Amino acid sequence: MANSLEQASYSGLDDPMTLPDKPDATHERVLVLEAGRAERHYWRDLWTYRELFAILAWRDLAVRYKQTAIGVAWALIRPILSMLVFTVLFSRVAKLPSVGHAPYAVMVFAGMLPWFLFSTILNDASISLVTNSNLISKVYFPRLIVPAATILVALADFAITFGLLILIMAWYRFFPDWRLIFLPCFLLLTILASLGPALYITALNVKYRDFRYIIPFILQFGLYVSPVGFSSTVVPEKWRLLYSLNPVVGVIDGFRWCLLRGESQFYLPGFLLSIGAVVVWLWLGAWYFRKTERTFADLL
């Protein structure tokens, strides 16, 4: 069986999801299954299975908001309580400054928005393969779909939290300006920043089942290491660059910049470094996930 034939017939194929019921025999693809071979056409497969991605995300959303009251309440209570605690703790007790003229609570909330998105994705994605193990062991699809689908659920939570921010801004009569149009870019950056570590941890979690006990700790630790409850300007200048190695720092600074009318100064070198960290993490996560993916069905 010549490899060239296999490749030729594969590339002549449109995606199987939309194949006619009775395909032309001459255009049929030959799929070769071999040790170490599974990765070929992976990214194309990912596109082929986009409908499954959508439906898994929809399932998680539907299940989450079936008990509407609890689903929405959970997305509301968590950020409100955290905001209150941070505002009281850092602003009143530790007497840390806000950025420019922005009210402290608004500043905290603008930072919490990306943080909660980040932590929700990290947390949900990392357990997603284990909770969907019945699928993994019974059906083939690119496994990347499962952790990726959790992003959409996290985005729904994000939307609710964002609505809350608007209310808080209205309360303080503090509204964003034109910089708001950059929000989608920073939103995308947040998703990418969380996806890298999330993929890495997801794969680790399949291999070492007790890894999930470490995740809450990582997240709690991350919350205090990242400038959620305080502004990153309180970090001494000489440590600022090093601090930006944490990808969440760039993300949060970006959010504050575009939501707080530029009251929060944009620290470009740090931001670029954060983007670099995001890219490195993304590559690392995708690489490790792809490397271990083939054994998932045997481990679950």
Place this chain on the structure above:
Amino acid sequence: MPDDIVIRAGSLGKKYLIGHDLERERYTTLREVIARKVKGLARSGANGFRATMGSGQKIEEFWALREINFEIKRGEVVGIIGRNGAGKSTLLKILSRITEPSEGRVEVKGRVASLLEVGTGFHPELTGRENIYLNGSILGMARAEISRKFDEIVAFAEVERFLDTPVKRYSSGMHVRLAFSVAAHLEPEILIVDEVLAVGDAAFQEKCIGKLNTVAKSDGRTVLFVSHNMSVVQQLCKRCILLKDGQIRETGETSEVVGNYLSSSKQESNVDIRNWSDRQGSGEARIVQLTITDDAASPTSVFPLRSTVCFHLETEFYEPLVDPCFGVVIHASSGEPVLDLQSAHHGLRVGRVDGRVKIQGTFPSIGLYPGTYFVSPWITDAAVQRSIDFVRMCCSIEVIPKPGDFGDLRLDPLWGKYWVNSEWKEIDPLKTETRTHMFSAKSNGN
């Protein structure tokens, strides 16, 4: 690959690693790995780090499949049979891309749909309608395709009235019907089916087999079908592949292969099940050997109807336990449990046990209709609530008609499953009495 061949496997093999500790759970924990490394480090300095498994951890290679070669033509319906652990499921998993082979290769031409389980991904909180879309997508249907076949799916499953009810409120029968119905409307070029017909009521099973038959015969699809139910295999498949210990034992006409399979399983009455993989339980004790004998204590697996069957369980207790219960479940060839024999029903109390324990259960006069049955021995705690070891269908027995019994009367499993004694006689006096009574009534009327 020639035009009419759709699946071709060449020296296919699948290897699993079985470590001493990994035996019970397939995944490891970080805690174990760290503990092992630290131990190794303490023992032999820096070199210990290189050995991922410390001493006392024996890793064994286990070949679930080895040197598998076969070709399947377009439109063929092929049965894959063999005992549990023969590698059937592993083969299907490789063909459906769930796991990749360790050696060799498979070439597959066309769109494959695999049905390794009924209702994969069903979510209990979602309604029937939502689950049709969810399950359909998971099985590889496009949304548009599901919408097009939606009414057909619903009609086949007979759940019209409950479409907007969450599936968790469905009866198990409805659940299975809906799940199978979605699967039955898949239109792949190659359909891979694993033992899914063992569920559901008899009438629906019949309907499913009919549907599979249509799919295979009129639509010209290629079907790979795994089942323990030999009558269904014979009904559906022209050709069969018999697997044994991960290798192809025989390929050929279904009737021939099934016949050889059934007769070969007769000799397997004494099984070492220490390393049987298909088991559940907490693992404080393990059944290491199961021997099935007749009343003269000679091992056999063929029993004439109404003869005595003895089960000898050799067990190892790794932790002392008080009054554990023992038993065997006898399954029909479809996998459905039919008999539940328990030491507790006899009031056996073994007290505190540890180490090796031998238990014998005697079943006088087996009444199962002739056929093949599977045996699953088990151990539970005293209250028969917590499973300690359950070895699923590790052994088979064959019940044959007793020569000369009942003359030439047949015991057809379509008519019944279990024979029990019943007494029949003609009662002459009744006839005369009735007649007299009628007569007298008539005379009274006059």
